Amino acid sequence: MKNILVVIGHPYWEKSVANKQIVEALKATGQNITFSNIKELYPDCKLNVDAEQRKLLDADVIVFQFPIMWYGAPSIMHKYFEEVLTYGFAYGPGGDKLKGKPLIASCTAGAPENAYSRTGIQGYTMDELMPPLTATIVYCNMKWDGYVCSYGMMHPTSTTIDNHVSRLLDKINSL
Numbered sequence: 650m651k652n653i654l655v656v657i658g659h660p661y662w663e664k665s666v667a668n669k670q671i672v673e674a675l676k677a678t679g680q681n682i683t684f685s686n687i688k689e690l691y692p693d694c695k696l697n698v699d700a701e702q703r704k705l706l707d708a709d710v711i712v713f714q715f716p717i718m719w720y721g722a723p724s725i726m727h728k729y730f731e732e733v734l735t736y737g738f739a740y741g742p743g744g745d746k747l748k749g750k751p752l753i754a755s756c757t758a759g760a761p762e763n764a765y766s767r768t769g770i771q772g773y774t775m776d777e778l779m780p781p782l783t784a785t786i787v788y789c790n791m792k793w794d795g796y797v798c799s800y801g802m803m804h805p806t807s808t809t810i811d812n813h814v815s816r817l818l819d820k821i822n823s824l
């Protein structure tokens with residue numbers, strides 16, 4: 650069974666509905682998943698970089714789970730990138746420790762899917778907003794395996810949550 654690491658980056662975890670339900674549904678699948686919830690583990694924002702890097706090293710597949718905030722990953726996820734994906738570990742000389750590891754982004758958006766188009770209220774498609782994350786992953790020598798996004802997630806239903814988890818697991822299992 651694949652060793653899956655789900656890194657959760659949600660700045661308001663205690664208020665989360667959608668991401669929490671996705672995580673609960675993932676826990677119920679019985680898959681071999683380690684969850685690293687950055688907000689819960691480090692309420693003082695002082696990340697244990699060694700511990701987080703070890704989790705990445707142990708994983709066969711990495712998932713970044715987050716809500717879309719201001720068109721991308723929230724700042725807590727960026728803090729994780731800045732502190733954990735370090736020079737000599739994830740990039741630069743000797744920075745090949747994550748080489749080839751598959752990575753999938755799993756995100757929730759508040760706006761409806763039709764808002765994510767050139768003519769929609771968001772003005773861009775989700776594909777057009779992903780490059781900063783994709784580039785980071787590729788720069789860090791990981792294998793970008795795309796993203797699973799669910800829209801209209803201010804008001805998730807059990808159907809949208811089940812659908813999200815099923816698409817995510819299909820992606821993981823197809824690797």
Ligand SMILES: Cc1cc2nc3c(=O)[nH]c(=O)nc-3n(C[C@H](O)[C@H](O)[C@H](O)COP(=O)(O)O)c2cc1C
Pocket residue numbers: 659664665666667668669715716717718719720721757758759760761802803
């Ligand atoms: C500061 C902030 C910025 C947000 N920016 C966006 C955005 O750019 N696009 C969008 O679709 N939703 C945006 N949202 C809505 C969140 O994506 C949505 O509330 C979240 O995915 C729901 O998941 P949760 O219940 O786990 O928090 C934003 C929410 C907050 C609080």
